[in-house]
Amino acid sequence: MSEPTAELDKDSAALLASLERGLQQVAEDDVQRHTSAQIAARRRGRPPGSVQAVTKEAVKLRLDADVLAALRASGEGWQTRINDALRASLRLTGKVSS
Template sequence: MKTLKRLDVDKVTAAIEADAGQALPGLREALVEAKAGRFAQIHTPEQITKRRGRPQGSTQAVTKEAVKLRLDADVLAALCASGDGWQTRINDTLRASLALSGKVKTHPVG
C-alpha cells in the first residue's frame, strides 16, 4: 500500500499506454483510484448495474449459459456495430422468436 501512495500516475499511465501502443480509456482513473486505496471493494448488484449504465431493474435472477455460437460474418458485424449490449439483444430477439412459437415464456419488461 505504501508503494501505491508514491505512485506517479502520469508516468505509469504513459508507460502502460506506450507498451500497449494505444490509449487505454479509464486507465488513468483506475490508477488514481488504486493510489487512493479505492480498489478491491465489494459492490452491490445495484452499484454494478449503475456503473455499467444499464437500465435499473434489468438484472435478472436467471443465470445465463455461455455458449459457442457460429454466425455469418456479416450478421456478426452488424450486431457488433449496433453497440454495447448486442449479446443481450441477440438473447431478446431469440426469446421473442421462440415465444411466438410457444416454446418459451416472455420475460416482463422491467
C-alpha cells in the first residue's frame, strides 16, 4: 500500500495505517476465524456475572403527558425517583415492607 500523504491529518493517517495492517493480516492469512458452531454457541446479551443480583423488571406504564413531562424535566434518574416514590407510597399503605 502507499505511504500516508502529508495531506492527511494524524487521525486519518492512523486509520489508514490500521486498515493497511488489517489487510496485510488477511493477505498473510493471520486472522482468527470463528467457525459456524462457535458463532452459534455465542449467547446474546450481557456476559454472565455482569448483572446485579437484584434486577428490575421492564414494564410499559401509561402516564398523563403532564406527569411524564414533569418527571423528565426533573433530570437524569427520574425513573429511579418515581420507583422510590411508588415504593414509599406502598410502604405507607403497608403493601410492601422494604
